[in-house]
Amino acid sequence: MKTDLEDTVIQSGPLTAFIHSWSRDWNQFWFRPEAPNTLGAMRIFVGLIVLYTHFTWGLELSTFLGADGLLPLEYRSLLFESPFAWSHFDWFSNNQLLMAVHILGLLMIAMFTLGIWTNWTSVFTALLIISYANRGTGALFGLDQVSSFLCIYLAIGNCGGAYSIDQWIAKRRGAGQGRSCTRNRIAIRLIQIHMCAVYLFAAIGKLQGTTWLNGEAVWGTLASYEYQSIDMSWIANHMWLVAILTLGTLAWELAYPALIWLKLTRPIMLLFSIPIHLGIGACMGMLSFGLVMLVGNLAFVDPRWLNKLLPSSAELELLSENMR
Amino acid sequence: MANRKRNTNSKNRSNRSESSQVPSESSTLLELPVPPLQWSAPARTIATVLILTYLFVVVMGPLANPIASRYFSGPIAKQLAPLHRILFLGHGYRFFGPDPGPTHRLVFRGVRKDGSKFEGFFPDRKNQKPRLLYHRWFMLSETLFVEHASQADANFLRNRKIAYENQLARLTSANQTHQLRQLKLDRQLELRYHQRASERVNRLANSVANVLLDRYEATSIKLFSQERSIPFPEEVLDGLKLNSTQLLLPLNKIGELDANGYRAANRDDPQNPEGSNR
Numbered sequence: 001m002k003t004d005l006e007d008t009v010i011q012s013g014p015l016t017a018f019i020h021s022w023s024r025d026w027n028q029f030w031f032r033p034e035a036p037n038t039l040g041a042m043r044i045f046v047g048l049i050v051l052y053t054h055f056t057w058g059l060e061l062s063t064f065l066g067a068d069g070l071l072p073l074e075y076r077s078l079l080f081e082s083p084f085a086w087s088h089f090d091w092f093s094n095n096q097l098l099m100a101v102h103i104l105g106l107l108m109i110a111m112f113t114l115g116i117w118t119n120w121t122s123v124f125t126a127l128l129i130i131s132y133a134n135r136g137t138g139a140l141f142g143l144d145q146v147s148s149f150l151c152i153y154l155a156i157g158n159c160g161g162a163y164s165i166d167q168w169i170a171k172r173r174g175a176g177q178g179r180s181c182t183r184n185r186i187a188i189r190l191i192q193i194h195m196c197a198v199y200l201f202a203a204i205g206k207l208q209g210t211t212w213l214n215g216e217a218v219w220g221t222l223a224s225y226e227y228q229s230i231d232m233s234w235i236a237n238h239m240w241l242v243a244i245l246t247l248g249t250l251a252w253e254l255a256y257p258a259l260i261w262l263k264l265t266r267p268i269m270l271l272f273s274i275p276i277h278l279g280i281g282a283c284m285g286m287l288s289f290g291l292v293m294l295v296g297n298l299a300f301v302d303p304r305w306l307n308k309l310l311p312s313s314a315e316l317e318l319l320s321e322n323m324r
Numbered sequence: 325m326a327n328r329k330r331n332t333n334s335k336n337r338s339n340r341s342e343s344s345q346v347p348s349e350s351s352t353l354l355e356l357p358v359p360p361l362q363w364s365a366p367a368r369t370i371a372t373v374l375i376l377t378y379l380f381v382v383v384m385g386p387l388a389n390p391i392a393s394r395y396f397s398g399p400i401a402k403q404l405a406p407l408h409r410i411l412f413l414g415h416g417y418r419f420f421g422p423d424p425g426p427t428h429r430l431v432f433r434g435v436r437k438d439g440s441k442f443e444g445f446f447p448d449r450k451n452q453k454p455r456l457l458y459h460r461w462f463m464l465s466e467t468l469f470v471e472h473a474s475q476a477d478a479n480f481l482r483n484r485k486i487a488y489e490n491q492l493a494r495l496t497s498a499n500q501t502h503q504l505r506q507l508k509l510d511r512q513l514e515l516r517y518h519q520r521a522s523e524r525v526n527r528l529a530n531s532v533a534n535v536l537l538d539r540y541e542a543t544s545i546k547l548f549s550q551e552r553s554i555p556f557p558e559e560v561l562d563g564l565k566l567n568s569t570q571l572l573l574p575l576n577k578i579g580e581l582d583a584n585g586y587r588a589a590n591r592d593d594p595q596n597p598e599g600s601n602r
Contacts, residue, residue, distance in 0.1 A: 030375065031361050031368050056456045063535060070464060072531040078524045084409035130412040138467045138528060139460040142419055148412045182362050186375065194382060198417045201386035205421025212423070220424030223554050225566040226447060226462055227427065229455065233566060236557035285455045 034185035036161025036178055037303050037312050040115070042191075043122070043159040045295040046150050047113025049288055050129060053143065054109060057132060058102050065135050067093040076137045087135035088128075105132075115164020122159055126151040143289040149194050150296060157187025162312045178312070191299040196257035198296075203253035212250050215243030222283060229285035249276060260300055273297045381407050385414035426551050427462075428469035431575055432536050434545035442540055445550070468532065469549045471525035472578050476518050484514065526579065526588050533581035544582035548575035 057064065064070050076085055092098045105128050112121040129151045133144045160166040161178040170178070206212040211220055219242045222232040235242055252272050259265035273294060281290025298306075363371065381404050387393075388401030401414065408414030431445045446452065447462035476484075488511050495504045533545050551573040555564050564570065577589035 026372070027361055027368060031363055031371070033360075033362050053456065056454060056460075059454075059457055060460075064460065068531075068534065070532050070535050072527050074527045075524060075531070078520055078527065080405075080409055081520075082405055082409050084406040086410065130410075133412045134409070136460075139464045141459065141463050142417075143456075145412070145415045145417070152411065182371075186371070190375075190378075193379060197383060197386065201417040202419045202421065205416065205418025207422075209422030212421070217420065217424055219557060220554050221420060223557075223560065223566055224424065224427050225552055225571070226429065228566060231566075233560045236560040239557055242557075285459065288456055 030186060030189055031182050032185055033180035033182055034188060035180045035303060036158045036184050037163075037306055037310070038299060038301065039154060039157040039159040039184055039187055040162030040164060040167075040312065041306055041310055042150065042295055042298050043115065043118070043154050044113060044163055045298070046147060046154060046292065047109060047125070049143075049292050049295065050125070050147050050151065051106065051109045051113055053147065053288060054102075054106055054128075054132060057136070058099070058106070061099055061102055062095040064139060065089050065132075066095050066098060071136065071138045076134065079137060085134045085137070087131045089131065089135040115160045115166050118160020118164055118166050119158070122151070122155040126155040141286070141289065143286070143292055146198065146289070146292045146296060150191065150292065153187045153191045153194070156190065157184040159187070163310060167312075188299050191296060192260075195296045195299065196260065199253045199256040203250060203256075206250055206253070212246060215239075215246045218242045218246040218249065221280075224284075227284040227286075230283045232283055248272075252276060266300060270297055270300055381411075382413055386416050386418075389414060389416040390418065424554070426553050428466055428549050428551050430465040430468055430532070430578075431548040431550050432533075432545055433548070434536065434540055434542040436540060436542050442542070444536075444540075464532070465549070468525070468528060468547075468578065469551075471521070471528060472549055472576070474521050475525060476521070481518065522588070526586065529579045529588070530581065530586040533579065533586060537581060544580065546580040547578040549578055550575050 062069055067073070073090060088101065089098065092101060108121055108124050108128060111117065112125040126148070129144075129148045133140060133148055136144065158181055161181075161184070167178050206217070209217070211217040216239075219235070219239070221227060222235060222242075252269070255265075256269055260269045277290040277293045277297075279290075281287035361368070384397060384401050384404050385408055388397040392398035392401060401408070405414070429445050429447060431443070433441070433443045435441055446465055447458050449458055452458040452461050488507070491507055492504070495507060529547055533547055536542070536547075537545050553571045553573065555566065555568075555571055560566070579586055579588040581587075
């Protein structure tokens with residue numbers, strides 16, 4: 001049976017029907033309430049990676065980030081020519097104070113990972129990651145870029161709504177933590193789209209070269225001594241495998257922004273992301289980067305599957321809410 | 325998400341016959357009942373504007389970095405730069421593109437206070453652990469190489485000056501005031517770019533030299549960038565090791581620091597590159 005609204009739309013013509021249908025799909029895409037399970041799981045993984053990343057900064061904190069360290073403040077100013085590349089480290093010239101602030105930062109990230117006062121600690125963690133990254137200009141790589149945007153999106157959603165101490169406390173008090181909400185949906189969509197942009201431009205960059213097209217690029221990465229963490233030089237005897245890995249990686253990155261959205265091809269794209277990122281992580285000494293990319297891919301994982309692995313009371317609450 | 329979960333919930337499966345609203349096990353997501361929206365239409369409209377604006381900001385980063393259109397992405401990215409800096413966005417994401425290239429390490433040679441000489445390099449996988457810390461040193465050596473390489477040598481600058489003066493004379497004689505103004509503006513920007521590039525590498529190298537000077541209790545230190553080539557597969561099959569010194573190119577001096585302060589290497593000095601540790 002048609003509703004009054006549908007009758008009105010049909011009578012108004014195909015353009016209005018198209019706009020109405022597009023608007024409905026847009027609303028469903030961005031604003032349909034979403035459970036916090038995926039964001040909660042991502043919070044734990046991103047938190048652990050970021051905790052480790054920043055712990056390692058601490059091993060040579062003043063050497064890298066100190067006022068008299070390897071990375072002078074003037075370098076960043078000259079590079080960006082912008083006062084907006086901010087960092088809280090700019091305020092501390094004393095190395096002991098710097099370490100105290102660093103330890104406080106690590107505590108903040110640990111609280112975020114555990115899901116304590118997550119609405120606040122997620123925002124402060126995102127700010128911390130950006131601040132470290134801005135200060136560390138000159139010694140950064142993809143890990144810093146990806147972990148920073150993931151933290152921003154986790155702060156937008158209610159990432160403490162599942163798998164968190166906040167949720168555990170709320171459950172004991174009988175409060176309404178872990179319910180589905182719109183900002184969870186927006187955060188997940190932003191992660192998904194940003195991941196697609198990363199892969200798209202990574203593929204475009206590769207298309208500008210020759211070795212990704214002639215099938216030799218993976219040799220260039222595996223035979224680089226500075227990157228090497230596992231000796232893969234045996235692969236010189238199997239250049240056909242190098243060609244398959246090179247062209248396969250390129251094809252996967254090119255296809256990802258489109259095929260990840262289709263129900264049929266999404267599992268395949270996700271499945272391929274595992275060996276690609278773990279391979280980069282294990283063979284090229286960038287395990288933290290490989291892992292953070294995999295965590296980004298979690299945004300595309302079916303929450304039902306995630307809930308089977310990590311059951312959460314948040315999901316159950318959501319179910320009862322949506323059944324109403 | 326909740327509706328997807330409902331599919332696998334055994335309690336709900338047993339109630340399937342009670343309501344046609346509950347989807348079957350094999351039903352697609354499109355067939356599932358849609359949960360009500362929580363935000364009002366005006367709130368969704370505002371959010372839509374914010375989301376689209378934000379996504380535009382995100383995409384303009386890689387569209388303008390490392391290559392930008394002079395007429396589109398370049399000027400827009402320049403306007404968006406404050407947002408990119410504040411949120412640490414604006415990256416190119418061209419991982420290992422366009423081609424995986426050779427790597428670069430920083431070699432340093434110095435004299436300690438007792439007169440003894442020392443030499444080292446980074447990244448150093450034996451002494452810089454864990455791996456992530458090694459990678460920070462590695463990225464620093466790559467940054468130093470890129471900054472050093474981005475400087476123009478005297479010969480290039482001389483040729484650019486000659487080209488500018490020729491163009492200036494031609495436009496002046498033709499009385500083309502608009503192009504003349506543009507030419508002078510471009511020349512100013514070009515000179516400023518080269519000056520900034522030199523300042524950047526000098527500041528960075530000076531800081532690195534100072535840290536190494538302190539660490540080794542040295543009186544003087546020289547910094548060099550050194551490229552390591554990627555071997556051909558055939559060379560590796562013939563027994564060449566990836567860490568072989570045969571793959572190291574001659575040292576390229578960046579600068580030196582002593583009691584008189586930091587001095588950048590003269591890129592036109594025939595003595596530079598000096599030496600090789602092959």
